[in-house]
Amino acid sequence: MRKPKASLYLRFRMPDGKQSPYCPVLYDSKSRIRPFWCLVKGMPEHHPGATYYKRVKRDGKWGWESVGNDANTALSQSHATPLVVTKAANSKQNVATAKDGYRIDDEVAVYLLNIAKLSPKTYKAYKRSLELFQQSCQKIYIHQITKQDLQAFDTSLIEDGNEDRTRHNRVQHVVTFLRNEEGRRHGPAIKDVSITVKYVEAPPEAYTRQELADLFRMSDEDEKFLWRFFLGTGFRDSEVSVAEVTDVNRDTKTIRVDEKPYFGFKPKDREKRNVPIPDALISEIDARAQSGSCCLIYGNHGRPNGHLLRALKNVAFDGGLNCGKCKGTVDGKEVSCAEAPVCEKWILHRFRKNFATNRHDGGASARKIQKWLGHSSLETTLRYLAVGDDTSGEVRSIVNGVHVGL
Ligand SMILES: [Zn+2]
Numbered sequence: 317m318r319k320p321k322a323s324l325y326l327r328f329r330m331p332d333g334k335q336s337p338y339c340p341v342l343y344d345s346k347s348r349i350r351p352f353w354c355l356v357k358g359m360p361e362h363h364p365g366a367t368y369y370k371r372v373k374r375d376g377k378w379g380w381e382s383v384g385n386d387a388n389t390a391l392s393q394s395h396a397t398p399l400v401v402t403k404a405a406n407s408k409q410n411v412a413t414a415k416d417g418y419r420i421d422d423e424v425a426v427y428l429l430n431i432a433k434l435s436p437k438t439y440k441a442y443k444r445s446l447e448l449f450q451q452s453c454q455k456i457y458i459h460q461i462t463k464q465d466l467q468a469f470d471t472s473l474i475e476d477g478n479e480d481r482t483r484h485n486r487v488q489h490v491v492t493f494l495r496n497e498e499g500r501r502h503g504p505a506i507k508d509v510s511i512t513v514k515y516v517e518a519p520p521e522a523y524t525r526q527e528l529a530d531l532f533r534m535s536d537e538d539e540k541f542l543w544r545f546f547l548g549t550g551f552r553d554s555e556v557s558v559a560e561v562t563d564v565n566r567d568t569k570t571i572r573v574d575e576k577p578y579f580g581f582k583p584k585d586r587e588k589r590n591v592p593i594p595d596a597l598i599s600e601i602d603a604r605a606q607s608g609s610c611c612l613i614y615g616n617h618g619r620p621n622g623h624l625l626r627a628l629k630n631v632a633f634d635g636g637l638n639c640g641k642c643k644g645t646v647d648g649k650e651v652s653c654a655e656a657p658v659c660e661k662w663i664l665h666r667f668r669k670n671f672a673t674n675r676h677d678g679g680a681s682a683r684k685i686q687k688w689l690g691h692s693s694l695e696t697t698l699r700y701l702a703v704g705d706d707t708s709g710e711v712r713s714i715v716n717g718v719h720v721g722l
Pocket residue numbers: 638639640641642643653654658659660661
């Protein structure tokens with residue numbers, strides 16, 4: 317009898333940045349896989365760049381295993397794997413017996429094999445974190461790890477002079493490894509062993525006048541409109557991608573952020589809000605709505621546009637605006653921003669910072685700006701406003717004014 321084979325699924329990045337559920341892949345009438353097509357809530361959808369997963373049972377436990385980004389490789393991999401993988405079939409992997417539990421060193425080795433396909437930067441970071449954890453924790457089996465081991469690990473990171481952000485990341489890598497949500501090691505998920513290392517994330521710097529002038533000079537009309545929309549609303553990327561013409565209230569001259577289940581968009585309570593926007597932006601939205609076919613303000617064939625960041629990076633790269641000094645990854649390879657659209661200087665979040673500082677400089681209170689940005693705490697907003705533009709005309713006149721007559 318033929319054993320049933322593992323079935324294939326796709327997972328893609330949704331407009332809000334989260335991973336989609338596992339969606340079954342689609343085949344054509346001759347049982348050939350249709351690359352990057354899957355069934356989402358009963359409807360066929362195309363998601364180029366999504367990742368294939370197979371669902372298999374290993375040692376009595378169902379799980380997901382990534383089989384990469386190529387449809388045919390994924391298909392052959394799923395054919396090669398019987399639906400149920402028993403210990404005997406898997407003995408090559410040198411997994412400890414369930415009686416003893418799963419050895420930490422074995423589990424780290426398997427885990428690293430399974431994340432080798434991630435970007436080199438991510439892989440190196442996980443590898444280092446797991447190495448450091450193994451140096452700090454002397455236990456043999458993974459089920460023996462407790463919160464105290466994580467606390468001791470964090471203490472060792474402090475002693476080595478690591479910054480809060482690094483400690484946060486290293487501890488988080490170990491917690492992700494323990495949780496095993498992606499099925500990247502053999503043993504069971506360890507869900508309740510977790511600690512939080514708090515760190516204060518520095519807000520991005522606003523674009524300078526010169527940077528914005530350069531960006532607009534290098535952009536076409538659609539792109540200019542997109543940057544004006546970011547600057548005029550202060551929206552997050554995910555909020556811009558699902559913004560619709562109908563969100564604009566012409567009486568109050570505001571735009572609303574609210575839940576949109578039909579796009580899988582679910583903001584937190586404090587993020588639901590009305591933001592007053594410039595008259596000129598409203599006119600521009602209306603003018604575009606009359607010429608467009610869909611109610612999304614910046615959609616992509618009727619679907620939320622998930623490539624806004626890519627658009628910005630491409631304009632900056634094509635316009636020769638990259639700094640030329642930073643590095644990013646393309647198809648898993650490290651490249652310089654001088655030769656690819658990966659400059660970390662060009663990120664959408666910086667527009668939000670411009671929105672906040674411009675309105676603050678214009679006289680709006682921090683409380684108002686907090687509400688408009690959809691921040692849950694005033695503290696976050698104050699951090700946004702803390703680093704202002706020290707080259708503005710206003711600062712120059714204050715600096716010069718108090719110096720008069722000395
Ligand atoms: Zn750069």
